[in-house]
Amino acid sequence: MSSSISTIPLASQVGGHAGVLTSEDGSLLIKPASPPEHQFYQSLNTNPAFDALRPFVPKFLGTLKLEGQVDETNQGLDPGSGIAVKQLPEAHQKDEWSSMSHGHFLVLENLLHHFIRPNILDIKLGTVLYDEDSSAEKVARMEKTARNTTSLETGVRLTGFQVYDNATNEAVNTPKSYGKSIKPSDLSEGIARFFPALSVYNTQGLPPKLLVPVLKGLREDIAEIREAFASVDLRMVGGSLLIVYEGDLAKAEDGAKWMLEEEDEEGEDDDDDDDEKLKRGPPYTVKLIDFAHTRFVPGQGPDEGVLKGFDTVQSLLDGRLKEVESA
Ligand code: ADP
Numbered sequence: 610m611s612s613s614i615s616t617i618p619l620a621s622q623v624g625g626h627a628g629v630l631t632s633e634d635g636s637l638l639i640k641p642a643s644p645p646e647h648q649f650y651q652s653l654n655t656n657p658a659f660d661a662l663r664p665f666v667p668k669f670l671g672t673l674k675l676e677g678q679v680d681e682t683n684q685g686l687d688p689g690s691g692i693a694v695k696q697l698p699e700a701h702q703k704d705e706w707s708s709m710s711h712g713h714f715l716v717l718e719n720l721l722h723h724f725i726r727p728n729i730l731d732i733k734l735g736t737v738l739y740d741e742d743s744s745a746e747k748v749a750r751m752e753k754t755a756r757n758t759t760s761l762e763t764g765v766r767l768t769g770f771q772v773y774d775n776a777t778n779e780a781v782n783t784p785k786s787y788g789k790s791i792k793p794s795d796l797s798e799g800i801a802r803f804f805p806a807l808s809v810y811n812t813q814g815l816p817p818k819l820l821v822p823v824l825k826g827l828r829e830d831i832a833e834i835r836e837a838f839a840s841v842d843l844r845m846v847g848g849s850l851l852i853v854y855e856g857d858l859a860k861a862e863d864g865a866k867w868m869l870e871e872e873d874e875e876g877e878d879d880d881d882d883d884d885e886k887l888k889r890g891p892p893y894t895v896k897l898i899d900f901a902h903t904r905f906v907p908g909q910g911p912d913e914g915v916l917k918g919f920d921t922v923q924s925l926l927d928g929r930l931k932e933v934e935s936a
């Protein structure tokens with residue numbers, strides 16, 4: 610049996626291959642994905658070895674097939690729900706993603722769904738940027754890329770980000786060429802660009818009283834993600850931390866208030882809100898994304914290059930917090 614859902618392009622994509630989609634209501638993220646990424650998400654949902662990591666990855670809701678385009682002999686994948694993706698942008702018919710994904714899409718939670726003005730940063734993690742099965746030529750090229758960027762020394766690279774400007778109500782984009790061009794000593798400036806303090810001199814970002822709880826909350830969440838990641842035997846190549854915080858001032862203010870209320874009454878259930886968009890919660894989120902080149906390596910321990918990346922992100926957030934608090 611098959612039904613269909615309508616899709617539209619993801620309004621705010623800051624990194625990766627173009628062409629990520631969402632459902633029309635914005636709740637679902639639909640991404641063409643290679644067989645290894647499908648397999649990663651399937652084992653994430655079923656293998657107890659990943660229990661610790663599961664809360665820190667977008668919810669995996671299933672797979673979709675592009676009707677009429679599926680190679681049935683394809684890699685023994687779970688055939689998924691068999692839902693047709695309607696209104697697929699024409700570019701998808703022929704681009705590289707269609708060919709590598711064989712018309713198979715991942716259906717994930719859209720991390721931007723509850724944000725009015727999402728400020729978004731994609732940080733590529735790890736010091737090793739090539740696969741086990743890469744050609745010698747690709748290994749050499751990716752080693753050079755790691756050396757010539759911040760990746761090798763710090764385990765992170767800023768891939769791309771957007772920050773809303775309160776004067777124009779538009780998102781200002783910083784392309785991946787910026788993150789690729791900077792030195793490790795410039796990373797703190799890059800982080801300050803993503804977390805600008807709103808002032809009479811600067812129309813982007815949040816005022817310090819809202820920026821501080823956002824930075825503290827992210828800092829705590831990332832410490833938890835690091836701990837979970839240290840408990841799994843994975844090699845994650847080209848994966849990212851996706852950091853999102855609310856750029857709408859009223860919504861961010863309500864989110865900060867919500868954080869204080871949560872501290873006061875831990876465990877109390879909030880009233881369900883009818884309108885999903887108005888749902889209350891923290892004014893930020895952070896998750897691990899992009900498992901196209903992630904492998905399970907039982908018995909071999911965690912990915913040290915990715916752990917180094919977490920440490921770098923933690924100290925960058927600590928540094929930014931100090932700057933904002935002392936300004
Ligand atoms: P690629 O292999 O092309 O790098 P990614 O999984 O990194 O694919 O996705 C590309 C971009 O799409 C990310 O940089 C981010 O902006 C957006 N994105 C990916 N997954 C999600 C998600 N679950 N929610 C919101 N945005 C996402």
Ligand code: MN
Pocket residue numbers: 624625847848849899
């Ligand atoms: Mn990516």
